[in-house]
Amino acid sequence: MQHALLSGLIIGFVAPLIGVFLVVRRMSLIADALSHITLSGVAAGLLLSQYIPSFQSISPVYTGMFFAVGGAFMIDKLRQAYRFYQELAIPIILSTGIGLGVVLISLANGFNVDLFGYLFGSLLSVTEEDLVRVVIASLVVIAIVWLFYKELLYLSFDEEGARISGVPRNLINVVFSVLVALVISISMQVVGILLVSALITLPVAAALQLASSFRQTFIYAIVFGEVSVLSGLLIAYTFDLASGGTIVLVAVLLLVCVLVGKRLRNS
Numbered sequence: 001m002q003h004a005l006l007s008g009l010i011i012g013f014v015a016p017l018i019g020v021f022l023v024v025r026r027m028s029l030i031a032d033a034l035s036h037i038t039l040s041g042v043a044a045g046l047l048l049s050q051y052i053p054s055f056q057s058i059s060p061v062y063t064g065m066f067f068a069v070g071g072a073f074m075i076d077k078l079r080q081a082y083r084f085y086q087e088l089a090i091p092i093i094l095s096t097g098i099g100l101g102v103v104l105i106s107l108a109n110g111f112n113v114d115l116f117g118y119l120f121g122s123l124l125s126v127t128e129e130d131l132v133r134v135v136i137a138s139l140v141v142i143a144i145v146w147l148f149y150k151e152l153l154y155l156s157f158d159e160e161g162a163r164i165s166g167v168p169r170n171l172i173n174v175v176f177s178v179l180v181a182l183v184i185s186i187s188m189q190v191v192g193i194l195l196v197s198a199l200i201t202l203p204v205a206a207a208l209q210l211a212s213s214f215r216q217t218f219i220y221a222i223v224f225g226e227v228s229v230l231s232g233l234l235i236a237y238t239f240d241l242a243s244g245g246t247i248v249l250v251a252v253l254l255l256v257c258v259l260v261g262k263r264l265r266n267s
Contacts, residue, residue, distance in 0.1 A: 003126040004190055004233055004243065007134045011187045011199070012229035014138045016207070016221035017145060018183050019200035021176065023208070024156040030075060031197035033090045034068050034181050036097030039193045041067025042118045043104035050108065060118065061133070064193075065185035071097065072177035076170070121192035121244025123237060130189055137186045141179050148172060153214070190229070192244030202251035203228060206258045224254050 022028045044067065045060030071093050078089035105115065117125045145152065151172050154162040163169045180200075187196045207220035232247030 001123055001233075001237055003128060003131045004123045005230070007126050007131050007186075008190050008229040008233050008247075009226065010134050010138045011183075011190055012226040013222055014141050014183055015187060015191075015196070015199045016203040016225035017218065018141065018180055019204040019225075020207075020214075020217055020221055021152055021156055022180065023201060023204045024214075025159075027090075028197070028201045029090045029094070030177070030180060031184060031200045033075065033094035033097060034071050034177075034184050035188075035193050035196050036094050036101060037071035038064040038068040038097075038181075038184050038188060039119070040097050040100040040104055041065070042188070042193065043101055043108055043115065046115060047104055047108040059129070061130070061185060061189070064118075064188065065182070068181035068185050069178055072181040073174065076174045076177055079173070080170070118188055119192050119194050120242045121188070121190050121195065121247070123190075123233065123243050125189050134186045137182045141182055144175060144179060148175065152176065190233075190243060191247055192242070195244040195248050198248040198251060199225065199228065202248070202255055206251075206255040209258045209262050224251065228254060 019028070019031075022030060041064035042060040045055065045058065045063030048055040048063070049058070049060070075089045075093050078092055079086040082088045108115075116122075151162070151167050154165070154167055155169060155172055159169065183200065184193070184196050187199065191199050203221045203224035204217070206224045207217045211217040211220050228247050228251035232250045233243055235241065235250070236243040236246040
């Protein structure tokens with residue numbers, strides 16, 4: 001539980017941090033696409049561990065992370081190939097992830113306890129090694145966002161203008177997609193692969209209703225993210241519920257409260 005709480009605190013910070021840029025760029029569905037690719041990676045890791053002894057000592061999280069990063073590169077390549085229909089890249093990768101994941105799960109003899117925990121989150125599955133991985137990956141995400149904040153901001157509001165002014169658009173897009181993949185891969189044991197995209201987008205959706213500036217959007221989104229994770233983990237622990245689903249429901253409740261509160265204030 002201590003490992004899950006510490007991991008949740010960190011994830012509650014970095015997920016909305018990345019989510020702000022995704023939502024503003026109207027690319028929030030990229031999180032869904034990469035989460036399904038991550039599912040394929042986890043299923044591949046579990047399958048390989050059944051037939052290759054050397055893979056038994058390797059956590060499926062790493063194969064999931066490898067697939068997610070590969071999916072991020074593929075999304076960027078597809079966006080370049082479909083220059084005038086860039087949004088096609090996301091459903092292509094999402095569909096590939098679903099299809100490949102289903103096939104690999106069937107080859108791995110269906111769902112088991114480990115895979116169920118990765119899908120929907122499990123408090124008991126977060127080990128000290130997982131916590132170290134979360135800390136390292138989160139520090140990388142925060143450092144890169146800090147270094148490329150101006151470029152990410154420019155690309156978020158005027159991608160074509162940023163390209164004309166000399167911003168390396170393709171490089172920044174690839175780096176950003178890899179950051180999204182990292183956030184998804186480190187979040188899956190607490191939130192679950194199928195629910196992590198909600199933690200990336202829901203706190204941002206609530207923050208956009210209250211914030212009057214881009215910086216305030218970050219602050220509110222992170223606050224909503226932390227409240228969702230901490231409240232969800234405590235409720236899940238108390239009532240023996242799936243942590244991922246509980247966290248997402250708390251985030252939805254916060255969003256509904258913000259929407260209702262704003263409507264009542266304006267009426």
